[in-house]
Amino acid sequence: MPFEAPRAAVVLSGNELLDGRTRDTNGDFVCDDLSRRGVKVLMRLTVADDRRRLTAAFRHALEAEPDLLVVGGGLGTTHDDLTAECLAEALGVGLAEDQTALEHLEKGVRALAARRRLDFDEVFALARRQARLPVGSDALPPAGIAPGIAARTGRTRVFAYPGVPYEFRTMWTGTAAALERERFFPDVVVRTVRVFGVGEQQVAPVIEALPYDLLEMGINVGGGEVTVRLRHPRAPGPQSQADALVAALEAGAPVYSTDGRTVDDIVADRLRGGGTTLAVAESCTGGSLGGRLTARPGSSRYFEGGVISYSDQAKRDLLGVPSELLSRYGAVSGEVAGAMAEGVRKALHTEFGLSITGVAGPDGGTPAKPVGLVYLGCAGPDGTRVRRSEFYGDRETVRAFAATGALHLLREALTR
Structure with a gap:
């Protein structure tokens, strides 16, 4: 590395992260944020809810002497929530009930009990174990019920948060703001x-x-x-x-x-900035394009809606795609993609209509129209453009690439 930077290790616990039940969005989020702030992430460990292995993971991370150790998960109330116990063992200290953590818990549990009409004493008795922290550590204000943990050993600052993504992100953002005020992060440029x-x-x-x-x-x-x-x-x-x-x-x-914005960011900025409206017509992507467009707040200012026209009948009835086009060229064709874009633009009265039709697989392909073949259509004030693409991968990959390709087709139209 051409310059000295703070170093970090990340440890995330949970059987659900290892057996495929849950995608590790916390790790993606915090590693990206650390990198943007100029921190070098040395390691990212995902560990089962196992006392011996989790303790070993903490010790391994601490042996590298990072400036930060960020921990996610294992701060709940069940038998497999082991972070506080294992972290204490790795730090060589005991566990003790922390008064600040207890106060945070009481406040959160009272609100939860009132909201769900539960018995406070019963819920608090179950939650109280979350106030037991490694001796010498501090409680971090919770974003939900469970407080976080802040500790220090040698040069390493340790921060542990619940694994619920909203709570993890909110609490890490608060920690990062405090570290920023301390000038912990280096003055670096990330492009x-x-x-x-x-x-x-x-x-x-x-x-x-x-x-x-x-x-x-x-x-x-x-x-x-x-x-x-x-x-x-x-x-x-x-x-x-x-x-x-x-x-x-x-x-x-x-x-x-060149400024880090994604195609989703650029499309949203240009639609919003130009007061331009959009509608989508989707076949093989089944709504994922509309999902991406509406994932950001404020999308209602430019996104009118969409039509998932999976069948030929839906394409005819909802989008006005002519039967002769479907018969002559088939649903997966440039002609039909263009007609879908024009149809949804007309139906929802928007400046632009965007469409996707293709063969996502794993079945349904032919030598003439193999799995991964996708046609994208964009209809706007200057006419209709159609793009033929072939994407390689499984069904999920083809669908994701198709949505990205459609956004790029729209980006190009908005740039002209």
Whole structure:
């Protein structure tokens, strides 16, 4: 690494994270946030709800002497909530009831009991074990019921939070704000460049042609895009290298974002900024495109609605796709994609209509129309554009790539 940065370790516990029941969004969130703040994440461990293994994971993380150890999960009331106990063992201290934690718990349980019409004494008796913290640690204010834990050993600051994603994110954000006030995070610049339409093989030669010894750089491929992240101290030399790399990427690759914004961000900004309205017509994606568009607050200002027209009948009845198009070209065709976009635009009275039709698989493909074949349509004031794409992967991957491709088609239309 070309510059000294604080280091972090992340330990997340829960059988549900290991057996596929729950996706680890907390780990993704905190590692991304730490990286954006200039912290080097040394390790990210996911551990079962097992006393011996969780304690060993904490000890392993602490042996690396990170500046931060961030812990998620295991602070509930059930038999497999072991974080406080195992953390205390790894720190070489005992457990004791903490008065501040108890006060937080009482307040939260009273509100819960009143809201759900439960007996306070019964619920509080079950929750009280959450006030037992490692000796010498402090209770962090909860975002739900369970307080967090703040401890320190040597150079390492330890912060533990409940595994509920909303609580984890809210409490970490509060901790990060406090660390920011202490000037814990370094003064670094993080620049994210996003490329769509080519692969890593086309991006790497552009980067390798220039020096980047003063930068920390990472290249990630996923979702049909290539992402290049540059991180460096705020100084003239590294800044000059970063500027040259970004300029070279813009000249040599189809870069669509140099400020870190995703295609979802850019589409939302342009629709909102232009007072432009949108409707979608989906077949193989089954509503996931509309889901992405409405995931952000304020989307009602520009998104009118959508039609999931899975069958040919729905395409005819709801979108006005002519029967002769369906008969002659089939539902998975450029002609039908264009008609779907035009139909939903007309039906919902919007400036733009966006459509997806394809073969998501794993069945339904033919030699002429294989699994992964997708047609995207975008109808707007300047006419209708259709794009043919072939995506490779399982059903979930094809559907995700199709939605991303449709957003890029709309982004291009909004840019013209």
